[in-house]
Amino acid sequence: MSLNQFNWSSEDYDGLFEKEVPSQLLNNPLLQKDVWRTIEDLGLETHEHQKRLTLNFSKIQPNWFNLLAKLYVLTRANLKLSISYIGDDVSRLRNLAKFLQEKRIDDVKYINNDLFEQFDYWIHSTGVKERTISSHYMALRNFFDTCRREGWLDVKTYWFCERTPRIRPNNDDINYIPEEVWNQLEENLYHFPSPMQRKVLIIRTLGLRIGELLNLPLDCLRKRGGQWRLRLKETEKFKVEDELPVPKDLVPVIKEQQEYIKGNFGDSYKKLFCSNKSGRFCNNQRGKDFNFIPVARVMYIDRFNHWLNQLAAQCNICTKDGEIWHFTSHQFRRTVGTIMTNAGIRDLIIQKYLRHRNSDMQNYYKHLLKEVIGDEYQELTKEKNLVNIEGKVVNTHKPQDAIEEYMRLRLHQITTQQGECHRNNLKKPCPTVNGCWRCRDWMTSEKDLPYLKQDLERLKDELEKANKLGMVRVAKEIQKDINYLQIRINAIEGIVNND
Numbered sequence: 001m002s003l004n005q006f007n008w009s010s011e012d013y014d015g016l017f018e019k020e021v022p023s024q025l026l027n028n029p030l031l032q033k034d035v036w037r038t039i040e041d042l043g044l045e046t047h048e049h050q051k052r053l054t055l056n057f058s059k060i061q062p063n064w065f066n067l068l069a070k071l072y073v074l075t076r077a078n079l080k081l082s083i084s085y086i087g088d089d090v091s092r093l094r095n096l097a098k099f100l101q102e103k104r105i106d107d108v109k110y111i112n113n114d115l116f117e118q119f120d121y122w123i124h125s126t127g128v129k130e131r132t133i134s135s136h137y138m139a140l141r142n143f144f145d146t147c148r149r150e151g152w153l154d155v156k157t158y159w160f161c162e163r164t165p166r167i168r169p170n171n172d173d174i175n176y177i178p179e180e181v182w183n184q185l186e187e188n189l190y191h192f193p194s195p196m197q198r199k200v201l202i203i204r205t206l207g208l209r210i211g212e213l214l215n216l217p218l219d220c221l222r223k224r225g226g227q228w229r230l231r232l233k234e235t236e237k238f239k240v241e242d243e244l245p246v247p248k249d250l251v252p253v254i255k256e257q258q259e260y261i262k263g264n265f266g267d268s269y270k271k272l273f274c275s276n277k278s279g280r281f282c283n284n285q286r287g288k289d290f291n292f293i294p295v296a297r298v299m300y301i302d303r304f305n306h307w308l309n310q311l312a313a314q315c316n317i318c319t320k321d322g323e324i325w326h327f328t329s330h331q332f333r334r335t336v337g338t339i340m341t342n343a344g345i346r347d348l349i350i351q352k353y354l355r356h357r358n359s360d361m362q363n364y365y366k367h368l369l370k371e372v373i374g375d376e377y378q379e380l381t382k383e384k385n386l387v388n389i390e391g392k393v394v395n396t397h398k399p400q401d402a403i404e405e406y407m408r409l410r411l412h413q414i415t416t417q418q419g420e421c422h423r424n425n426l427k428k429p430c431p432t433v434n435g436c437w438r439c440r441d442w443m444t445s446e447k448d449l450p451y452l453k454q455d456l457e458r459l460k461d462e463l464e465k466a467n468k469l470g471m472v473r474v475a476k477e478i479q480k481d482i483n484y485l486q487i488r489i490n491a492i493e494g495i496v497n498n499d
Contacts, residue, residue, distance in 0.1 A: 031070055034058040042077040044086070048298035049214040052087045060090075060097040062106045068152055069093050072143055075150070092139040095123070108153065116159045137163050176335040181317060181325045188315040193292035196307055198257045199273055203329065205250055206230070207336025207354060210329035214298050216272040218261055221246075221254055230254075244353075264294045275299035304329055449492050456485050 030036055036055045038044050046052060055073065060066045069090065076086050099122050100106075105115065123133055141160035147153040177185075182204075189197055203213050212232050222229045222243060228251050232242040246254075257272055265274070277293035290307070308327035311317065317325050337354060444452065459482050466475040 028074060030074070031067065034066075036073075038083050042073075042083075044077060044080070044083045046083055047211055047215070049211050050084065050301050052083050055087060055090050057090070059094050061101060064108050065093075065097055065100065068147055069143075071150075071152060072146055075146060088135075089139050089143070092136045093143060095136065096140060099123070111153075111155050113156075113159045120163075134163070175328070175331055176338045177325075177327075177331050178319065180320055182335070184315070184317040184325075185311075188311060188317065191290060191311060191315065192307070193290055195257065195260060195273065195292055195294065196290070198253050199304070200308075201253050202250065203332045204335070206244060206246065207333040208232075208244075209333060210301050210304065213329075214271075214273055214301070214304065218258060218270050218272050220272055221251065221258075260294075265296050269296040271298060273299065275303065301329060444488050444492065446492055446496055449489065449496065452485060452489050452492070456482065456489060459485065 030041055033041075034057045036042060036057070038046055038053050038055065042055075057066055057069055060069045072093075073086055073090065076089065096119065099119050102122075103118065120133075123136060137160045141157045144153070144155045144157050144160075148155060148157075185200070185204075189200060192200070199213060202208065203210070215233060217231060217233045220231045220233075222231055224243075228246050228248060229243045230246045232244060254272070261269060261272065261274065274294045275297050276291075276299070277295050290310075305328055308329075312325050312327060319325055333354070340353070459478055463475055463478045463482065466478060
């Protein structure tokens with residue numbers, strides 16, 4: 001059936017088509033359907049983690065608007081644009097249709113600047129963010145520009161031009177994860193099953209795009225010389241293979257996940273991460289812990305976000321204002337950019353690491369703190385000798401660059417001016433709780449020496465007071481802390497003196 005078989009005598013189509021419509025559009029049978037299939041009907045690709053299998057036009061009314069929306073989508077699909085972009089366009093056209101229906105506007109002759117002013121008031125009254133409103137105006141501008149260019153409908157778009165400026169985010173509006181939320185996520189991550197823990201560990205350390213994370217190939221690890229790298233298979237944004245340096249501490253996490261996949265699916269599934277059985281991510285009989293029944297398919301983005309927000313709700317992960325934090329996967333990427341920026345890493349390095357095509361994207365991924373230590377970049381690249389509870393040097397760590405050191409530090413549960421915790425991230429919460437000096441997982445280095453000496457003097461003062469007050473048990477425990485602390489200090493001083 002072609003457009004010529006529509007009832008053109010109907011007033012619905014008055015004012016349309018100032019010039020002849022191309023025959024390939026006129027004869028397209030999709031124009032008679034309100035639900036289109038992304039792959040079969042439009043021949044568009046979909047990502048496994050973000051499948052949009054259909055486009056629904058049934059709520060786009062009146063009839064003339066429904067027809068123009070379909071012609072517009074056919075034009076966009078012929079350009080092989082992403083289905084996510086096209087789907088977003090349809091959603092925004094659907095909102096304009098909702099407004100037209102509420103205002104009982106059926107005639108195309110009323111589509112003018114006065115109507116756009118009314119729509120502006122209406123969409124602001126819905127409470128959506130300014131960025132969302134601007135995205136609506138950009139979509140509508142593209143839609144009406146295409147209609148005018150193709151001769152379907154002559155509507156000027158100057159009104160939209162004035163309201164779609166180039167958006168530059170306010171520093172306070174960057175959607176990154178604040179420190180208090182980051183720490184609460186760390187404390188409660190053990191409630192997740194191990195596959196979900198590993199997903200979070202990788203995305204929070206590397207700042208991957210969520211599509212890159214969920215589609216990582218099973219054989220993603222590479223070793224180039226002495227450096228481990230992560231292979232990203234045809235990234236969702238640019239469809240090119242890429243590699244990313246990873247810290248050594250993250251390698252065992254990835255290898256554990258590889259064994260998990262092989263143990264559950266053998267050689268039949270070739271991705272690093274899988275999804276869970278539908279409806280099975282609710283907590284089990286052990287309280288806040290979650291069930292995970294693996295299924296050989298890629299997890300959807302919405303499901304990943306839902307896991308995080310279920311954890312936030314059940315474990316009361318809140319902002320400083322006491323509001324439950326709402327997680328999205330892209331917050332991790334923006335947080336990585338923020339931390340790198342405040343560590344003094346140059347924009348060019350951050351741009352290369354985050355794989356941005358241009359430097360303008362940096363403004364969307366970094367939140368500049370008011371106090372930024374200028375020499376932190378150099379501090380991140382210093383060699384460290386890690387000393388344990390016995391005063392032994394268990395490892396010498398020399399970062400190849402600041403990015404590698406940043407990623408390594410983000411893997412550890414606690415990193416302070418007095419050392420860093422090397423406890424396995426997949427273990428349950430720390431059993432010592434503030435007893436770091438006595439813990440075998442607590443590592444200190446040369447940079448911690450001044451602070452350790454300050455603590456030693458403080459402990460000596462407390463020991464003296466405890467002895468004067470006759471607090472025998474307290475004095476005994478303080479003496480233990482002094483002994484452990486002295487062992488670390490002596491070992492680190494030996495390293496410094498030898499240098």
